[in-house]
Amino acid sequence: MGRIDIINSTxxxxxxxxMGGYTTGPKPFIDLLRQRSRPYLFSxxxxxxxxGASLKICLTSIIEQFLQVLDLLMQPNEFTSSLKSNITHFRxxxxxxxxxxxxxxxxxxxxxxxxxxxxxxxxxxxMLKEGIYVIGFSYPVVPRGxxxxxxx
Numbered sequence: 223m224g225r226i227d228i229i230n231s232t233x234x235x236x237x238x239x240x241m242g243g244y245t246t247g248p249k250p251f252i253d254l255l256r257q258r259s260r261p262y263l264f265s266x267x268x269x270x271x272x273x274g275a276s277l278k279i280c281l282t283s284i285i286e287q288f289l290q291v292l293d294l295l296m297q298p299n300e301f302t303s304s305l306k307s308n309i310t311h312f313r314x315x316x317x318x319x320x321x322x323x324x325x326x327x328x329x330x331x332x333x334x335x336x337x338x339x340x341x342x343x344x345x346x347x348x349m350l351k352e353g354i355y356v357i358g359f360s361y362p363v364v365p366r367g368x369x370x371x372x373x374x
Contacts, residue, residue: 356371
């Protein structure tokens, strides 16, 4: 109750004119639709040219956005200088407080070694109560005895 189980929409305006749509939902429901739905049984799939063009447009857009972000991060500017300064200050503060900090000192992802799996889980929970989201990792994600939190 109160959950959305089925989502459907047209793709007519998105993918080359009045063609296509989609329905998502639980597998048993989708299986039933595939077996009993007249529009599914008597319609054609999207033309390969529409699928190919749509994929190319989507991928081109994603690549262009990625390259713009990469350019922003690669050029020294106020944002990257501030980020680097914050990373250095954060890592030094953790080390001065007695924490074992791993990783590239210039990288914003900061693994903080705690060793014990329960401690890492509890530490992550307590940080979340303070409004700070960190991720606790323990075996089998990392070797036994190498539990940590990841701050980013």
